[in-house]
Amino acid sequence: MKQAKAKGNAIIVIGGKWGDEGKGKITSRFSKNADIVIRGTGGANAGHTIVYNGKKIALHLIPGGIMYPQTTCLIGQGVVIDPKILIEEIKALEEMGVPEVKKRLKITGRAHIVFPYHKDLDGLYESFKMDPVGTTKRGIGPTYMDQDTRSGIRLYELLQPVEELEQLIKVAITPHNQLFRANNMEGVMADAHKLAKEYHQYGELLRPMLERDPDGLTSRAYKEGKRVVVEGAQAFRLDKFVGDYPDVTSSNCITTGTLLGAHLSHKMVDKVIVVVKAHDSRVGNGPFPTELPAHIANDQVISYDEPYEGDIIRENAHEYGATTNRPRRVGFFDAVILATAKDILGADYLCINHMDTIGEIGKKLGSVKMCTSYTYQGKLIHHYPDDIRLTGEIPTPNYEEFYGGWTIPSTARSYDDIPETAKEYIKRIEEVTGIPVKYIGIGPDNEDIIERDV
Ligand code: GDP
Ligand code: IMO
Ligand code: MG
Numbered sequence: 078m079k080q081a082k083a084k085g086n087a088i089i090v091i092g093g094k095w096g097d098e099g100k101g102k103i104t105s106r107f108s109k110n111a112d113i114v115i116r117g118t119g120g121a122n123a124g125h126t127i128v129y130n131g132k133k134i135a136l137h138l139i140p141g142g143i144m145y146p147q148t149t150c151l152i153g154q155g156v157v158i159d160p161k162i163l164i165e166e167i168k169a170l171e172e173m174g175v176p177e178v179k180k181r182l183k184i185t186g187r188a189h190i191v192f193p194y195h196k197d198l199d200g201l202y203e204s205f206k207m208d209p210v211g212t213t214k215r216g217i218g219p220t221y222m223d224q225d226t227r228s229g230i231r232l233y234e235l236l237q238p239v240e241e242l243e244q245l246i247k248v249a250i251t252p253h254n255q256l257f258r259a260n261n262m263e264g265v266m267a268d269a270h271k272l273a274k275e276y277h278q279y280g281e282l283l284r285p286m287l288e289r290d291p292d293g294l295t296s297r298a299y300k301e302g303k304r305v306v307v308e309g310a311q312a313f314r315l316d317k318f319v320g321d322y323p324d325v326t327s328s329n330c331i332t333t334g335t336l337l338g339a340h341l342s343h344k345m346v347d348k349v350i351v352v353v354k355a356h357d358s359r360v361g362n363g364p365f366p367t368e369l370p371a372h373i374a375n376d377q378v379i380s381y382d383e384p385y386e387g388d389i390i391r392e393n394a395h396e397y398g399a400t401t402n403r404p405r406r407v408g409f410f411d412a413v414i415l416a417t418a419k420d421i422l423g424a425d426y427l428c429i430n431h432m433d434t435i436g437e438i439g440k441k442l443g444s445v446k447m448c449t450s451y452t453y454q455g456k457l458i459h460h461y462p463d464d465i466r467l468t469g470e471i472p473t474p475n476y477e478e479f480y481g482g483w484t485i486p487s488t489a490r491s492y493d494d495i496p497e498t499a500k501e502y503i504k505r506i507e508e509v510t511g512i513p514v515k516y517i518g519i520g521p522d523n524e525d526i527i528e529r530d531v
Contacts, residue, residue, distance in 0.1 A: 085345040086298070087305035090352060091332050091422055092312025093415055095359040097398070097405065098352040099430035099518055101125025101141045104308040106523045107350075108142025112303040113294070114150045116140045117339030118328040119310035120157035120191060120220070122213040124399025128522045129173055135399035138163050139170065139182060140308045146176045151288060151295075154187040155328060155338015157220040158232065160279035183288035185340070186233035190276065192246075194253050194267040195219040201260060210324050211361030211376070213401050218327040223249055232287065235280030242280075243273035295340040307339045313351075313418045314363075324363025332422050351424040351512065353415065355435035355502070356390050356445075358405040360398045364471045367408035367448050376403045389441050394434045409446040410435075411474065412509035417461040419512055426531070429506065430518030432485060432499055433525075439481015447502070448474035449509050459509075477505065485519045492517070492529040 090104045105127045108114045121137040128134075129144045138158060142148045152158065163184075170178045195216030202218065203209040212218065223229035228249040234242060246269040254266045288294060298305050311330035314320045318329055328334060332349055336342065359365045371387025372379045381388065387407050390396070396405035418424065439445045451458050451472035462472055483496040492500075495517065503514050513531035 085347045086302055087307055087341055087345045087347055089307045089332055089346055089349045091309040093351040093353040093418055094312055094357055095314050096312045097358055098354050100309055100352050101127045103352055103428050104306055105141035106526055107306045108145050108148055111142055111148055111306040113298050113305045114140040114142030114148050115153050115307045115339040116156050117153045117307055117335040118155040118330045120217050121159045121162045122215045122217045123310035126399050139166050142306055144175055150182050152184045152188060153339040154185045157189045157191050159191040164282055182286050184286045185288050185291040187231055189220050189224050189229045189231050190235055191216040191220045194250055197265045198253055221327040235276055239273050239277045242277050243269050246272050291340045299345045309335045321363045348425045349423045350426050350428055351422055352428045354431040355410055355429055357408045357411055358396050360403050360405045365406055366472050367411045367474050368406050369408045373404050378404050390438055393438050394431055411448045412506055413448055413451055414461050415510040424512045426515035427512045428516035429514055432517050433519045436483035436485055444478050445481035446476040446478050449477050450475045487520055489519055492527060
């Protein structure tokens with residue numbers, strides 16, 4: 078028997094660090110010629126900034142590829158959906174003039190639904206912890222938790238008659254309400270009857286977009302050689318298995334988890350593009366070896382006279398969360414994490430965004446640095462250690478210094494248009510990570526990307 082096809086046709090975009098690398102931008106760029114664009118993991122914890130007709134919008138659930146009128150966009154089975162946010166997002170896109178949103182958007186019936194009690198639980202679990210994760214409080218963890226205990230409610234369940242939905246919600250909320258009661262949170266205890274009525278209505282609004290055969294959709298796309306783009310959410314170090322557990326999200330957001338969430342098999346993959354910025358950022362708690370000091374306390378910028386290096390990077394790169402508006406922690410580029418990520422992500426190419434910004438930052442700081450190895454347990458190492466919980470030590474970065482201070486003209490469209498100093502920075506990233514840099518971001522717009530022959 079002959080195989081249908083030797084090679085897949087899907088481009089998978091995955092975050093290489095702690096999120097907010099500019100996945101939305103590069104995915105939208107790839108979606109320009111795509112047939113199908115899929116979100117596979119996470120929920121409204123993600124905030125993916127795209128620019129449509131010169132206007133910026135941060136999308137939380139709908140793939141950015143929706144802005145191109147030939148695309149079909151799928152919200153896949155790995156995504157947890159807050160229907161209120163989704164309905165608002167559909168409306169916002171329609172108001173922006175994006176054509177036929179409801180016709181082109183498909184939602185798998187298997188996607189789990191985020192209810193208000195999940196958000197209350199998110200806050201409650203955080204309050205129990207000595208070291209909170211610093212979640213987005215979007216109810217992500219508790220919704221996946223209900224999926225695991227098999228009391229979750231999916232879009233399919235939302236569409237059942239309201240009385241049946243009420244019964245399902247009753248079962249789901251029983252342990253949660255006991256927990257709320259035990260913590261004097263009677264005020265947020267969920268009322269199955271009210272929720273069933275309200276959420277059934279949301280289900281009905283989403284019904285026209287229900288996709289009953291999501292595996293068939295991707296299978297046909299594969300066989301017919303259609304162009305598929307997958308918009309990863311979150312990132313390598315936020316993956317619940319391989320990331321900085323417990324300071325992670327509650328999904329598997331590396332390549333393999335994203336494929337499952339997006340209804341794809343490994344055979345359907347053409348290329349994996351790992352996205353990073355030319356500096357690093359993290360929002361929420363957890364280890365961040367190259368983090369620089371900044372005037373941030375309790376997720377707020379506090380007033381200061383003299384900025385620290387971290388303040389300079391944050392302000393130049395506008396590092397404020399697209400979902401929560403929290404100031405992001407920032408640091409110099411860590412190439413060691415990417416060297417560690419290369420094989421587990423199956424990285425084919427790197428996209429480095431914010432090459433414009435790091436040039437400007439270099440002007441302000443006099444130079445920029447890159448972490449190319451760590452000192453850990455008294456030794457020089459070239460990978461991210463797995464046992465930092467055991468040793469209690471966060472690896473110390475060893476830096477190489479670069480001139481920085483370059484200006485990349487916004488009109489630059491080829492690699493030749495980039496200053497030599499910036500090329501040296503890119504070359505060093507390739508040497509340390511072993512991943513070719515094919516895409517270079519020089520601004521927030523979809524067109525602000527240089528594609529290079531590698
Ligand atoms: P995502 O979650 O990975 O999609 O990234 P976010 O949208 O949360 O954060 C990325 C931020 O960087 C957004 O504000 C983008 O508009 C911006 N951005 C992306 N690429 C570039 C770039 O190459 N240069 C500049 N200056 N900004 C960029
Ligand atoms: P995108 O797709 C940055 C972080 C949160 C917190 C941890 C757990 O825009 O890159 P959660 O609410 O998921 O339980 O929070 O994960 N986090 C992100 N940080 N970008 C994201 O998404 C994130 N999604 C979750 O800040 O530290
Ligand atoms: Mg983001």
